[in-house]
Amino acid sequence: MNNEYVRRKVGIRDMKSCLICQKPTTVVLYNKSIPDLIYSCEIHLQDNPQFVLPIQSTEYIRTVERLKILKRELAVANDNDKTGSWDNWVTKIFSSKKSEGEVDDDNSKKANDSATPSPDQADPRKEYNELLDRMAQLQNDVRLFKLSKSMFESRIHQRQMMLKRIELQKREEQSYSNTDPDELTTSFNFPSTPTTKPK
Incomplete structure (x- = not known):
């Protein structure tokens, strides 16, 4: 079974x-x-x-493994970039005010280059989100x-x-259906009624 x-x-x-x-x-x-x-x-x-x-299918297992790898990569990238941290947010505000008042093209170009990935490199966040969607679809299927x-x-x-x-x-x-009525009458002795002669 x-x-x-x-x-x-x-x-x-x-x-x-x-x-x-x-x-x-x-x-x-x-x-x-x-x-x-x-x-x-x-x-x-x-x-x-x-x-x-x-x-689960093998495709689902491969998707989960790839998601784990991407999650680790994104965690390392976030630790290195400090993306989303309070310090980075404040630094962005001051650097945007600085760039309005002063001409600091070299630093702003470096910041823009690091923020946008090159066309040959795939964006890990985009791939992570696509894999999450694929995993949810595979779970439903x-x-x-x-x-x-x-x-x-x-x-x-x-x-x-x-x-x-x-x-x-x-x-x-089967035990009831295999019973023959003639066999029953011969195998069992049924009592007979007494016969009386008329006077």
């Missing part, structure tokens, strides 16, 4: 109650190997490790899920109990 469930949508007429909150839902988790159906709301599939865990260990064991146990009940019903039906 494989702990891999595929998220699918069913029609409104096939809607059933959610396993967790009992509200009607059209979202179904389907396991082909058992076979098993679990109706669940979309919200319960997101960030609910006691119920299900998403099985997840179709494969894995039940938590306790939940999966519970589903297997329920399945086994259901199969045992079905097997018992079949046995009972």
